[in-house]
Amino acid sequence: MKKMIIHGGRKLTGEVVIGGAKNSTVALIPAAILSESVVTLDGVPHIKDVYNLMDILSAMNVHSNFNEATDTLTLDPTEIEFKPLPNGKIKSLRASYYFMGALLGRFGHAIVGLPGGDDIGPRPIDQHIKGFESLGASVSNEHGAMFITAPEEGLHGARIFLDMVSVGATINLILAAVTATGQTSIENAAKEPEIIDLATYLNNMGAKIRGAGTDTIRIDGVAHLYAKNPHTIIPDRIEAGTYLAMAGACGDGVNVKNIISEHLDAYLAKLEEIGVQMDVGEDNIFVYPSGNLQAVQIKTSPYPGFATDLQQPITPLLLKAAGDGIVIDTIYPKRVRHIPELIRMGADISLENDVIILHHVDRLQGAEVTADEIRAGACLMTAGLMAEGKTTISKVDNILRGYDRVVYKLKKLGADVEMIDD
Known part of the structure; x- marks a missing residue:
């Protein structure tokens, strides 16, 4: 220290x-694994959370390069391998839980350790779990890690009403639903600019997300996402x-x-x-x-x-x-x-x-x-x-x-x- x-x-x-916005960046980097092509982010902040996320991606064979002179981060998920993410760097930042939605959307299953980050009081993930289950996934907590699995036929669209406004749950459910079959609506969604930034990023990859920035977000699932580069972070x-x-x-x-x-x-x-x-x-x-x-x-x-x-x-x-x-x-x-x-x-x-x-x-x-x-x-x-x-x-x-x-x-x-x- x-x-x-x-x-x-x-x-x-x-x-x-x-x-660039930390709270956008820590969602955009996990979201990159949904792309079937190389992703480029501009305006990336020089913060420890970026390097920690790069380390987590490296464990899944996602190659990354951060050009600090140009604030440009390149991520190559084309040879990604599914790996459980039970501990280690996962404990170092709260936003590591976005790998739950991203891995679920990419592979249909995820094993992710319970997130770390700042100790600022209770920040439960029950709304995330409720949403994943609405999309058809089964969720269990085993030995301090979340095991999340889609049904054999894959995730399906659903109407999800969040009991409380949650930025984390809204982002995680977008990441999971963007490749699900059918339409998903997230009601009582968070409206933060970082959510609009994520939706713009995913839509440029070919996603179909409407309503970001309002309290109802509608997502029509797509089968494939390909990055349209670069994306400049707000x-x-x-x-x-x-x-x-x-x-x-x-x-x-x-x-x-x-x-x-x-x-x-x-x-x-x-x-x-x-x-x-x-x-x-x-x-x-x-x-x-x-x-x-x-x-x-x-x-x-x-x-x-x-x-x-x-x-x-x-x-x-x-x-x-x-x-x-x-x-x-x-x-x-x-x-x-x-x-x-x-x-x-x-x-x-x-x-x-x-x-x-x-x-x-x-x-x-x-x-x-x-x-x-x-x-x-x-x-x-x-x-x-x-x-x-x-x-x-x-x-x-x-x-x-x-x-x-x-x-x-x-x-x-x-x-x-x-x-x-x-």
């Missing part, structure tokens, strides 16, 4: 270019939101580039309510130096609401605001592992029945803190940049799972930051 050392107090200035709205909050908290004029602002409507509305001054361009947002900031209440909800992944990155900004800020995470109410770390840095925060209450503080003090998951780590980076003195963040590998070339980008903005081996 590595550590990040931040000497705070410097104002950030200049520009930062946002990478910008990462969570990375963008992180740098926007960072610019509001300690920026002296920061231009955040490669943004689709419509993906951030709810978030931008809150930044404006707080008092962050911005110019929103066609594909960039310029953040002016902050003036008077006012506390607000934030309540996360499924897209197009305020994203759960952005409640932690915006927290340090709220500490600068006058009054008491409130954060209620309705998606993952136990997503509070950043709170004790911020308190170590002098933050005045209380937690009452999963409601986070943030009281204004004049300054934060550098400290030794731990990034227990990706977005908590993003929060601590911003806090470290705001703080007086030296902040040491351990378990930085968690940050590197989700943030593209983060040290390079922070240094380019003028931050005093370095990575060291623990």
Whole structure:
């Protein structure tokens, strides 16, 4: 594991270019195994999850090459071999469960270990299982791995109503249904931009998916998929939101580039309510130096609401605001592992029945803190940049799972930051 050392107090200035969306990339890579030809992805972020997924694919004889100079990933699934994926790298990232749907769609069966990733509270996969069973598959949990098998005649289309909106279940069921016989409808589906990105990618391969971005997605199964290259990944709205909050908290004029602002409507509305001054361009947002900031209440909800992944990155900004800020995470109410770390840095925060209450503080003090998951780590980076003195963040590998070339980008903005081996 590595550590990040931040000497705070410097104002950030200049520009930062946002990478491809992590939450798209980790679905698009497993989806590549559905193609019967070579797949090329552009705009791939330099994050650990990409390399972990490449390792998982290698175990199935899927050859990959990541050209870091051009952000291009080439995947060749033409000689893929079915392999159980019970442990190892599967435990390193939550999105490994997309291999359930992808393997089921490609081979008619899958053996995949229960996913790992961030510990942010319960994230059950019961909706995934319910959907697979509706498509005709049998599902069992044996020794910590999911065994999923289609009937002899293959998967069949079905009407699936998700009991709760789930991005993971929506994506997994698309991957399984895209080659099933007949029509599948997924109702109460998630609407995230990353789902539209996946549907666009699959449709360009020859899939027949309609309604992505709405609450009902209809899929007419096809027998074969062939990649139409390249597919350019959408910008990462969570990375963008992180740098926007960072610019509001300690920026002296920061231009955040490669943004689709419509993906951030709810978030931008809150930044404006707080008092962050911005110019929103066609594909960039310029953040002016902050003036008077006012506390607000934030309540996360499924897209197009305020994203759960952005409640932690915006927290340090709220500490600068006058009054008491409130954060209620309705998606993952136990997503509070950043709170004790911020308190170590002098933050005045209380937690009452999963409601986070943030009281204004004049300054934060550098400290030794731990990034227990990706977005908590993003929060601590911003806090470290705001703080007086030296902040040491351990378990930085968690940050590197989700943030593209983060040290390079922070240094380019003028931050005093370095990575060291623990």
